[in-house]
Amino acid sequence: MRRKLRSPLPQRHGLDAARLKMPAEGHWETMRDHLVERLSMVAPERIDAMFAEDRFVGMEGPVRRDAPFAPDSFVWFHRDLPVEHPVPFDIDVVHRDEHLLVVHKPHFLSTIPRGKHILETALVRLRRELDLPALVPAHRLDRVTAGLLMFVITPERRGAYQTLFRDRLVHKEYEAIARHDPHLDLPRTVRSRIVKERGVITAYEVPGEPNAETRIELAERRAGLGRYRLLPATGRTHQLRLHMSGLGLPILGDDFYPALTETPLHDFSRPLQLLARVLEFTDPCTGLRRRFESAATLLAWESYEDWDTGWTG
Numbered sequence: 001m002r003r004k005l006r007s008p009l010p011q012r013h014g015l016d017a018a019r020l021k022m023p024a025e026g027h028w029e030t031m032r033d034h035l036v037e038r039l040s041m042v043a044p045e046r047i048d049a050m051f052a053e054d055r056f057v058g059m060e061g062p063v064r065r066d067a068p069f070a071p072d073s074f075v076w077f078h079r080d081l082p083v084e085h086p087v088p089f090d091i092d093v094v095h096r097d098e099h100l101l102v103v104h105k106p107h108f109l110s111t112i113p114r115g116k117h118i119l120e121t122a123l124v125r126l127r128r129e130l131d132l133p134a135l136v137p138a139h140r141l142d143r144v145t146a147g148l149l150m151f152v153i154t155p156e157r158r159g160a161y162q163t164l165f166r167d168r169l170v171h172k173e174y175e176a177i178a179r180h181d182p183h184l185d186l187p188r189t190v191r192s193r194i195v196k197e198r199g200v201i202t203a204y205e206v207p208g209e210p211n212a213e214t215r216i217e218l219a220e221r222r223a224g225l226g227r228y229r230l231l232p233a234t235g236r237t238h239q240l241r242l243h244m245s246g247l248g249l250p251i252l253g254d255d256f257y258p259a260l261t262e263t264p265l266h267d268f269s270r271p272l273q274l275l276a277r278v279l280e281f282t283d284p285c286t287g288l289r290r291r292f293e294s295a296a297t298l299l300a301w302e303s304y305e306d307w308d309t310g311w312t313g
Contacts, residue, residue: 008057009076013119014127017057017076028069031056035075042080050077084120085266091122091129094148094292099285100161101126101135101151102292107271111140111149116265122149139165142238144253147174147276148294160284165235172232173278174240175219177300178249180226187217190246196237202256203238205246212236214243225252227301240274252300273300 009017028034054062089106110117138150138161191210196203213233220227245257252273255261280291
């Protein structure tokens, strides 16, 4: 087994350095020539500044601007960070032991760094706040969904716990708030085929063999709203939101379905009323049955009168 190369750069702000492997052959005379072409989204002037700051590092130390191109070599560097709006909500620890960390992730916080969300993500925050540089997520939650999120503390246990989610061996329960339709027959199981195209922000349903399944139950109703229990058997992108919208019950605060609405990233006033309530599974390392449950209450259910008149018209 090939030994994984260790980065010569430490984490910065809880983030690992990016690693680039040079091609086996090419037309570049210098490492700078290749990096200017490879990192085409970065201005050449900025790349020159990064060389001057010793930001590009190889196994032997900082890479010089005029260093000859080295086939099959590796270069590490920390990317420039985007300007982010701080997410003004805390992450609450639900459970922590030697190997696992289970937290309640707030609305508007991404699970992992991606795109415009880097430092303001659950993974980066927890690595810094809990001093757990090797922490990795066992699964993911959408940025706008709140609820239980599980991380693995011990590197050698990552595969075992991540495989649970990959193989659908984790029982998940969600809660959602939407309008109540007295004419809709519930509970019911919704099955459909969901497609999510790369580069397209929303997913959609198409004819064909179902690849998504959700059981939907009405747990409680109040003043024209319903509190719904959602039991997904699969984990397609935006599955719960699409299935609720398809029944004519779009989740309160959903700015994707049934119609896409542009919302500024710094607008935290209308969180999607969707909560990952329960995670339950047989621990692959101990054989014990484990169940974690969030004690949170969705905002619309706490102040349903203001929510209903102010947000749903």
